[in-house]
Amino acid sequence: MDHRYAGTAELTGTPRVAVVVDVMRAFTVAAWAFARGAARIVLAASEGEALDLKRTRPGWLALKDGAPAPGFDTVNSPGLVQALDLRGRTVVQKTTAGTVGALAVADAPLVLCAGFVVAEATARFLRASGAGAVTFVVTGEQGRAAEDLACAEYIAHRLADDTADPAPYLRRATASRAAADLAEGLRLGYRGVHPDDVALCLEAGRFPFAMRVRREGSLVVLRPTAAPHRSSDGPGALFSPLLATL
Ligand SMILES: O=C(O)[C@H](CS(=O)(=O)O)OP(=O)(O)O
Numbered sequence: 081m082d083h084r085y086a087g088t089a090e091l092t093g094t095p096r097v098a099v100v101v102d103v104m105r106a107f108t109v110a111a112w113a114f115a116r117g118a119a120r121i122v123l124a125a126s127e128g129e130a131l132d133l134k135r136t137r138p139g140w141l142a143l144k145d146g147a148p149a150p151g152f153d154t155v156n157s158p159g160l161v162q163a164l165d166l167r168g169r170t171v172v173q174k175t176t177a178g179t180v181g182a183l184a185v186a187d188a189p190l191v192l193c194a195g196f197v198v199a200e201a202t203a204r205f206l207r208a209s210g211a212g213a214v215t216f217v218v219t220g221e222q223g224r225a226a227e228d229l230a231c232a233e234y235i236a237h238r239l240a241d242d243t244a245d246p247a248p249y250l251r252r253a254t255a256s257r258a259a260a261d262l263a264e265g266l267r268l269g270y271r272g273v274h275p276d277d278v279a280l281c282l283e284a285g286r287f288p289f290a291m292r293v294r295r296e297g298s299l300v301v302l303r304p305t306a307a308p309h310r311s312s313d314g315p316g317a318l319f320s321p322l323l324a325t326l
C-alpha cells in the first residue's frame with residue numbers, strides 16, 4: 081500500500097484518510113483521558129482559545145503542554161492524567177505538535193489520532209473501514225520525530241499484517257530524542273513531566289479503541305471509537321467492554 085508520511089508543514093491539500101501521530105505525548109494523553117472516562121476532547125488552536133472555551137462552558141477542563149499554568153486544570157502528561165477521574169468530562173487540549181497536526185487535517189473525511197497505545201486498534205479500524213492508502217502526519221520535529229515515524233510505520237505494518245511485532249518500532253521510539261528530552265526534563269525537575277511518562281507512551285496496544293476527529297459545529301472534537309477485535313471482523317463487529325464504560 082502506498083502510504084505517505086509527512087510533517088504538518090509538508091501537507092499539501094486535504095488527504096482522504098489521515099492518521100495523525102504524536103506518541104510523546106499528546107495522543108497518549110488523549111487515550112488516557114478517554115480511559116479515565118472523558119467523553120470528548122476538543123482540540124484548541126491556541127492556549128487562549130482553550131481558556132476561552134473553558135471559561136464559556138461550565139464543567140469543561142483545559143489541558144496544555146509544558147509547565148502547569150493558571151487557568152489550566154492539568155498538563156500533557158499521561159502519568160498525571162492517568163490519576164484523574166474524568167468521567168463524562170469534556171477536556172480541551174492544546175499542545176505544541178499533536179493538536180496542531182490534527183487541526184491541519186480536520187477537514188479530511190477520515191482522521192484518526194494515534195500513539196502506540198492505540199496503534200493496533202487504529203490499524204484494525206482502518207482495515208475495517210476499507211481506508212486504503214493513508215497519509216500519516218508525523219507531528220514531531222517537522223515530520224522527522226523518530227518515535228512518531230516508528231509508530232506510523234508500525235500502524236502501516238499492522239495494516240498489512242495484523243501479527244506484526246511492535247518490538248523493533250518500540251526500540252526506535254525508546255531511543256528517540258523526545259524520550260531523552262522527557263528523561264532530561266525529569267532529571268532537571270521540570271514541572272509537567274511524570275516519571276512514568278516515557279513508559280506509558282511506549283505501551284503498544286494498551287487500549288482497544290481508535291480515536292477519531294470530526295468537526296462538530298465550530299469545534300474540532302476527538303472521540304474514542306470502537307475498533308473490531310480482529311482485523312477480520314467487520315466495522316463495529318465487537319465492542320470492547322471498556323468503551324461501554326466511557
Ligand atoms: O508535551 C509534549 O510532550 C510536547 C511538548 S514539546 O513539543 O516537546 O515541546 O507536545 P506534543 O504536542 O504532545 O508533542
Ligand SMILES: [Mg+2]
Nearest residue numbers: 102104105220
Ligand atoms: Mg510529540
